[in-house]
Amino acid sequence: MMTGDMGTHHMDAEEIESYSLGSLSEGEAAPFHEHLLICGQCRKKVEASDAYVAAMRGAARLIRQTAAQAKAGSRSGARTRSAGSS
Ligand SMILES: [Zn+2]
DSSP, rough: OOOSSSGGGGOOOOHHHHHOOOOOOHHHHHHHHHHHOOOOOHHHHHHHHHHHHHHHHHHHHHHHHHHHHHHHHHHHHHHHHOOTOO
């Protein structure tokens, strides 16, 4: 199978995910970018994947914030000094 003929090669799920995540180098992403210009089918898949990645990143940020807040809360609780423990 020829891989140099990316113009007519539809992106598979893995490629779409890598493209959405931005984990491809510019050179790797270029043929996909070109393909997306001519292929609405893959563009739709990438858009869906983009939305998913954005949602995941938003959720991850939220989890990190919540975890940081929980940590800060438990730390301030643990730092309650018991007087005269020297
Ligand atoms: Zn395609």
